[in-house]
Amino acid sequence: QVRLVESGGGLVQAGGSLRLACVVSGGIFSGSAMGWFRQAPGKEREFVATVNRNGGRTEYRDSVKGRFTITRDNAQNTVFLQMDSLKPEDTAVYYCAVQTALGESPDVSGWDYWGQGTQVTVSS
Numbered sequence: 001q002v003r004l005v006e007s008g009g010g011l012v013q014a015g016g017s018l019r020l021a022c023v024v025s026g027g028i029f030s031g032s033a034m035g036w037f038r039q040a041p042g043k044e045r046e047f048v049a050t051v052n053r054n055g056g057r058t059e060y061r062d063s064v065k066g067r068f069t070i071t072r073d074n075a076q077n078t079v080f081l082q083m084d085s086l087k088p089e090d091t092a093v094y095y096c097a098v099q100t101a102l103g104e105s106p107d108v109s110g111w112d113y114w115g116q117g118t119q120v121t122v123s124s
Helices: none
Strands: 003-007 010-013 018-025 033-039 046-051 058-060 068-073 078-083 092-099 118-123
Touching: 003 092, 018 033, 018 092, 018 118, 033 068, 033 078, 046 068, 046 078, 058 068, 078 092
Parallel strands: 010 118
Antiparallel strands: 003 018, 018 078, 033 046, 033 092, 046 058, 068 078, 092 118
8 A cells, every 4th residue: 555644844934944755655666756746725736846766857846946855765765855945935735746657747647646745834
């Protein structure tokens, strides 16, 4: 059974940092792309960052480039999202996701498994 558990969310002031982590169980981590998505109240879930199976290729949405960094540790079955210089518009529930097919799609529908989400709130 595949399970994703996120942690690391919280309340932070603008300009601050948070580090999200997502532990994946079920034996599929090392063979899958990983992604972080977010959903703000009243908005659709959106792509934030993806990393391929070996960690050698990453993609980011434009608004987080230079501020967020996605990494993975295949020995620990964990993917991380380091978020620096946070802004109030980064406030959302953040979800990690697993994509078992080749590639790292920015489309929500392309991902197979999801975590329960962790709240990130950035105050101005």
